[in-house]
Amino acid sequence: MSRARQDREVLLLALQAGRILLENGAEIFRVEDTVYRICHAYGLYSANAFVLSNGIFLTSGDEEETQFAKVLQIPVNHANLSRVAEVNQLSRRIEAQQCSIETVRQELERIEQLPEFPQIVQILAAGIGGSCFCLMFGGAIPDFICSFLIGALLQLYLLKLGRRYFSKIVCYLLGGALVTLLSIFCYLMKLGPHLDAMMIGGIILMVPGMAFTNAIRDMADGDYISGSVRMLDAVLVFFCIAMGVGFVIALYGRLTGGVLL
C-alpha cells in the first residue's frame, strides 16, 4: 500500500474510532486522545483533531504526510459503555503492538455491531432499578412492587415510543407525565402508600446522569463548548421531567379539587 493510501486509511479508522466513542458517551478528552494515539501508532504525526459533542474535525498534512481533511457530524445516540470500553482496549492494543490496519478495521466493525441487551432485559432492569431507588427514598414493600411496574412501563415507553418518534423535549415531558399518572393511579388504588417514593423511583430512570457527569468532566478538561452543550442537554431534560410531573399533578388538582398527600 502506498504511503498516501495508508495514511488515508489510518485517518479514516481514527475517525471511526472517535465516532464510536463520542456516540456512546465518552468524554471529549478521551476521543481526542484516542484519535491521536491511533494516528501516532501508524507514524502519522501531523494529524489534528477538533472534537465537539456532536462532531469531529480531523485534518492532517505537512511536507511529507498526506493532506487530509474530514468533518464528521455525529447524531446524539443512546450511549453504550461497552463500546467505549472496547475501543479503549483496542487503542491500547494498537499502541502496545502494531496491529495491521485490516485487523483494526475488523475490530472496529465488530465493536460497532456489538449487540444491545434485548429489550425485555432492559425493561426488567429498569423495573428493578426503579424499585431499588423507591426503597432508598422511603418506599415500603408495596411501593417496591408498584415501582417495578412503573419503571418497566416507563422503559417500554422510552424504547418503543419516546426515543424513537419524539424529540427529546416531548419524550421526557411525556415520560414525566407517564410516571406521575401511574404513581397517582397506584396511590389512589391503595396499591402503594408512598406516592413520593414511587414517583422518585420512576423519575430517576430518566435523570440525565450521563450528560451531567460528562458535562462537568468536559468543562474541567477545558472543553467548554462541549461541556456547556451537554450541561444544557442535562438541564433541559431535568426541566422537561419536572414540567411533565407538574402538569399531571396540577391537572389532578383541577379535576378533583383535592390535594394529593
Add this chain to the structure above:
Amino acid sequence: MNLLIQTLAAACGTVAFSLLFGAPKRYYAYCALIGGSGWLLYLVAAPLSSPPTATFLATVLVILMSRWFAVRKRCPVTIFLISGIIPLVPGAGIYWAAYYAVTNQLSTALDRGFGALKISVAIVLGIVFVFELPQKLFRVGLKKEEHL
C-alpha cells in the same frame, strides 16, 4: 438494618443502571460496590452534616473508587463513574420542586429546587477536585510493567 437494606438497594439499583447504560458485564460487581459504598457514606454522613456536604463526601468516595478500579481493570473510568453516581443525583429534588410549584407552595418549591441545585454543585466540586489528583496516586501497589 435499614442501612443494610438501603445499601443493598443502592448496589442493586446501580447494577440496573449499568445494564441500561450498556456497561460490560464483567464490571457489574465493581459498579455495585461503588454505588453501594457511595450511598452508605451518604446515609451515614447526611444526619451528621447536611445533604450537600454528605453528597460531596459520597461523590469523592465514588470517584476515588472509580479511578482506582479503572486503573486496575484498565478501562475507562466513565463505566464505573456514571452508574456509581446515579444514586447521588438529585432526582428526588426535581420531584419535590415540581410538586410544590404546582400546588402553589412557591417558597417551599424554591427551597427544594435550591436544595437540588446545592447537591448538584456538591457533585460538581467532588468530580472536579478528585479528577485533579494525579493518575500516579491510583497506581500505588501496581508492578512496574503494569504501568501503562
